[in-house]
Amino acid sequence: MKNGEAPKCRKDPRIVELADALKSLSEPNRLRIICYLSGGEGCVCDVERELGISQQLASHHLNALKDAGFLNVRKESTSSYYSIDTENLKGINETFYEYIDYRRVKPGKRQSCGC
Secondary structure (H helix, E strand, O other): OOOOOOOHHHHOOHHHHHHHHHHHHOOHHHHHHHHHHOOOOEEHHHHHHHHOOOHHHHHHHHHHHHHOOOEEEEEEOOEEEEEEOHHHHHHHHHHHHHHHOHHHOOOOOOOOOOO
């Protein structure tokens, strides 16, 4: 970082996008849905049965994940089938690792900010 220049993570709008994505995933049922759908697409009734939650709650969480960009939806007749949007998830993972990757943190004392 050059003298007087703000750190990249302070200016990068992807940090806000990452925070929003993590908020969307902070609900345990949503993580369970992502886990379940990692095995392939499923409909609301599949999620309802797998998680042991109501149809209304399953739909709510599926829609929240879809709106956050984590899921794709495919309509077939009167049913909707959900699958993970792997490209979006890959982008979120890349941003997360770019800024939060513990493996690149060097041990030792960080230079004081003068606080």
